[in-house]
Amino acid sequence: xxxxxxxxxxxxxxxxxxxxxxxxxxxxxxxxxxxxxxxxxxxxxxxxxxxxxxxxxxxxxxxxxxxxxxxxxxxxxxxxxxxxxxxxxxxxxxxxxxxxxxxxxxxxxxxxxxxxxxxxxxxxxxxxxxxxxxxxxxxxxxxxxxxxxxxxxxxxxxxxxxx
Amino acid sequence: xxxxxxxxxxxxxxxxxxxxxxxxxxxxxxxxxxxxxxxxxxxxxxxxxxxxxxxxxxxxxxxxxxxxxxxxxxxxxxxxxxxxxxxxxxxxxxxxxxxxxxxxxxxxxxxxxxxxxxxxxxxxxxxxxxxxxxxxxxxxxxxxxxxxxxxxxxxxxxxxxxxxxxxxxxxxxxxxxxxxxxxxxxxxxxxxxxxxxxxxxxxxxxxxxxxxxxxxxxxxxxxxxxxxxxxxxxxxxxxxxxxxxxxxxxxxxxxxxxxxxxxxxxxxxxxxxxxxxxxxxxxxxxxxxxxxxxxxxxxxxxxxxxxxxxxxxxxxxxxxxxxxxxxxxxxxxxxxxxxxxxxxxxxxxxxxxxxxxxxxxxxxxxxxxxxxxxxxxxxxxxxxxxxxxxxxxxxxxxxxxxxxxxxxxxxxxxxxxxxxxxxxxxxxxxxxxxxxxxxxxxxxxxxxxxxxxxxxxxxxxxxxxxxxxxxxxxxxxxxxxxxxxxxxxxxxxxxxxxxxxxxxxxxxxxxxxxxxxxxxxxxxxxxxxxxxxxxxxxxxxxxxxxxxxxxxxxxxxxxxxxxxxxxxxxxxxxxxxxxxxxxxxxx
Numbered sequence: 104x105x106x107x108x109x110x111x112x113x114x115x116x117x118x119x120x121x122x123x124x125x126x127x128x129x130x131x132x133x134x135x136x137x138x139x140x141x142x143x144x145x146x147x148x149x150x151x152x153x154x155x156x157x158x159x160x161x162x163x164x165x166x167x168x169x170x171x172x173x174x175x176x177x178x179x180x181x182x183x184x185x186x187x188x189x190x191x192x193x194x195x196x197x198x199x200x201x202x203x204x205x206x207x208x209x210x211x212x213x214x215x216x217x218x219x220x221x222x223x224x225x226x227x228x229x230x231x232x233x234x235x236x237x238x239x240x241x242x243x244x245x246x247x248x249x250x251x252x253x254x255x256x257x258x259x260x261x262x263x264x265x266x
Numbered sequence: 267x268x269x270x271x272x273x274x275x276x277x278x279x280x281x282x283x284x285x286x287x288x289x290x291x292x293x294x295x296x297x298x299x300x301x302x303x304x305x306x307x308x309x310x311x312x313x314x315x316x317x318x319x320x321x322x323x324x325x326x327x328x329x330x331x332x333x334x335x336x337x338x339x340x341x342x343x344x345x346x347x348x349x350x351x352x353x354x355x356x357x358x359x360x361x362x363x364x365x366x367x368x369x370x371x372x373x374x375x376x377x378x379x380x381x382x383x384x385x386x387x388x389x390x391x392x393x394x395x396x397x398x399x400x401x402x403x404x405x406x407x408x409x410x411x412x413x414x415x416x417x418x419x420x421x422x423x424x425x426x427x428x429x430x431x432x433x434x435x436x437x438x439x440x441x442x443x444x445x446x447x448x449x450x451x452x453x454x455x456x457x458x459x460x461x462x463x464x465x466x467x468x469x470x471x472x473x474x475x476x477x478x479x480x481x482x483x484x485x486x487x488x489x490x491x492x493x494x495x496x497x498x499x500x501x502x503x504x505x506x507x508x509x510x511x512x513x514x515x516x517x518x519x520x521x522x523x524x525x526x527x528x529x530x531x532x533x534x535x536x537x538x539x540x541x542x543x544x545x546x547x548x549x550x551x552x553x554x555x556x557x558x559x560x561x562x563x564x565x566x567x568x569x570x571x572x573x574x575x576x577x578x579x580x581x582x583x584x585x586x587x588x589x590x591x592x593x594x595x596x597x598x599x600x601x602x603x604x605x606x607x608x609x610x611x612x613x614x615x616x617x618x619x620x621x622x623x624x625x626x627x628x629x630x631x632x633x634x635x636x637x638x639x640x641x642x643x644x645x646x647x648x649x650x651x652x653x654x655x656x657x658x659x660x661x662x663x664x665x666x667x668x669x670x671x672x673x674x675x676x677x678x679x680x681x682x683x684x685x686x687x688x689x690x691x692x693x694x695x696x697x698x699x700x701x702x703x704x705x706x707x708x709x710x711x712x713x714x715x716x717x718x719x720x721x722x723x724x725x726x727x728x729x730x731x732x733x734x735x736x737x738x739x740x741x742x743x744x745x746x747x748x749x750x751x752x753x754x755x756x757x758x759x760x761x762x763x764x765x766x767x768x769x770x771x772x773x774x775x776x777x778x779x780x781x782x783x784x785x786x787x788x789x790x791x792x793x794x795x796x797x798x799x800x801x802x803x804x805x806x807x808x809x810x811x812x813x814x815x816x817x818x819x820x821x822x823x824x825x826x827x828x829x830x831x832x833x834x835x836x837x838x839x840x841x842x843x844x845x846x847x848x849x850x851x852x853x
Contacts, residue, residue, distance in 0.1 A: 149450055162433025163449040164457075171438040 191230030374472035463631030463782015501693035509660030515796025520675020538685030577773030604649030629781035655783025687811030
């Protein structure tokens with residue numbers, strides 16, 4: 104429920120409005136608009152939802168209803184390095200849950216949360232189409248295959264080094 | 267036409283009729299919880315969510331929800347065989363398995379559709395035990411949300427979004443965690459809620475109820491240092507009887523006065539008196555704006571919008587902040603009454619305002635919020651101390667062991683209890699503007715009205731317009747009830763597409779007779795029609811039917827206020843509006 108209080112710049116508002124316009128400000132396209140907006144901001148803070156509600160002429164409660172219904176949408180800002188663990192069937196049977204537990208243990212966050220320093224966020228996804236590499240973990244755009252729980256620490260260390 | 271059989275009875279219905287409606291035509295009432303259909307207002311809610319209305323259709327594998335299943339030719343339907351009954355009871359038990367069982371102390375007890383249906387289905391045991399969902403309680407100045415009692419029927423959501431277009435409530439989250447809540451799950455008092463109470467009026471359970479002030483009233487009545495006076499809104503007298511088993515549309519004005527006196531109020535007055543006063547002020551404001559407009563004053567704002575309805579005031583403060591200079595500045599009758607009671611009448615009694623308690627009996631929940639507004643307080647002391655609903659009054663009467671139906675009619679006290687027929691029609695859609703027209707016509711033309719009734723302003727259509735001839739000057743009047751229709755009318759005004767001189771708006775469907783504080787109609791819109799007819803009967807029965815002829819109003823201006831819209835009137839009877847379109851704040 105909590106969200107970081109941000110103030111949208113005029114430029115960002117204009118970008119959001121352009122997204123809505125792309126879908127003819129049709130309230131039936133709400134999910135598509137939210138999808139694009141989340142791509143733009145990385146998450147869907149309250150102010151973004153407000154602009155969308157206004158542009159699509161629908162209620163803010165309805166927009167929030169949709170955002171809170173789909174697990175894909177998030178109101179929490181993603182970390183600098185978003186971590187996604189594949190929970191597809193192949194990855195799952197090859198121990199993805201244990202890998203996930205290890206990430207949770209080390210980072211001290213739950214799925215959908217971001218670490219306090221804003222460095223990492225943790226989420227699950229369904230099948231990246233690399234089942235041969237199961238279990239699969241993605242950090243940003245980079246794919247790690249055949250990850251074992253004891254390999255988690257090494258992955259995290261790659262990103263903890265000063266760049 | 268479509269031919270089918272329901273419980274072996276032959277039924278013929280028009281194409282597109284649902285099984286539920288078809289069954290009704292042959293005396294079969296299939297139970298429902300989420301379904302709501304107010305025929306006369308064309309309001310429908312049928313999300314097919316509760317599954318209580320399931321029936322068996324021959325040849326169909328699964329049971330069918332009767333509310334959304336259309337009749338087809340040759341259908342054979344069974345509404346109560348063992349398979350259907352078992353399924354219905356299972357559905358009910360599953361709903362109850364995630365519902366608190368504190369019925370004995372629930373504010374909705376005895377008036378709860380879930381409780382009634384559980385009884386009717388003969389549920390004696392809940393076979394499903396498990397985790398129950400819990401959510402925080404949300405108390406606003408008018409409405410309490412206790413979501414643990416919500417069965418996700420979505421009626422409130424439909425009222426809030428489709429009928430009122432306020433857009434506060436929506437289903438949020440998913441599965442077991444889902445609740446009906448405002449955006450970001452903020453509390454109602456942080457949202458753009460207008461407190462119209464239409465969500466409360468349709469809630470089948472105790473999930474949405476009003477803030478109860480009955481105990482505050484009982485305490486005030488017991489305090490020997492307080493002079494407690496009561497005012498009653500027009501719509502209350504046309505509905506209160508329903509709480510005591512009387513037929514909808516029974517007028518109980520005299521019994522209500524008698525009951526209030528027995529409850530111990532020192533003076534039993536009438537909001538209708540203040541309604542007459544409202545007409546004097548609002549009517550004068552209308553004529554003033556009109557004559558300036560006719561003289562070519564380009565700055566004058568027309569149309570003038572009525573401002574009696576607090577739900578409507580909240581609505582335009584939140585949603586139309588650019589148009590705050592259009593509504594009349596006249597306070598609502600409730601607030602005018604409070605203001606006059608604690609000045610003029612307190613002076614007459616020789617008591618301080620702090621020692622006077624003003625209680626109002628209202629068909630409305632937004633009135634609870636209205637009387638808590640800071641601008642209606644003097645040094646922190648409110649003009650109206652407590653607004654209680656029609657339902658709460660019924661409760662007070664029952665607690666005082668009064669046999670309501672055997673009461674002998676009594677009259678209101680004077681001076682603030684005298685009123686005209688123009689005042690009582692404030693309770694129905696179109697009534698305020700009709701009352702204003704009666705007075706404005708006579709004041710403007712200097713002629714006597716031949717016919718007091720303006721039938722062209724009456725009716726249940728959502729948006730109405732009429733032209734009244736003011737001795738050669740056509741006055742264009744617009745009327746809307748239900749906030750969604752108000753929005754349409756206001757958007758037309760904003761875009762310059764509506765050339766009305768005056769517009770009346772009531773937040774609730776039907777006007778105050780359909781208010782959020784009235785006895786529950788449980789989806790029967792004929793009740794609203796019966797109340798409307800009762801209000802017009804009360805008007806007809808009055809000797810004086812024009813506000814400016816009320817002798818005590820004339821006396822009030824002579825003794826105290828001077829003339830309508832005088833300096834003193836502005837201080838005591840007018841207000842200003844606030845831009846409440848604040849950005850969302852999340853804690």
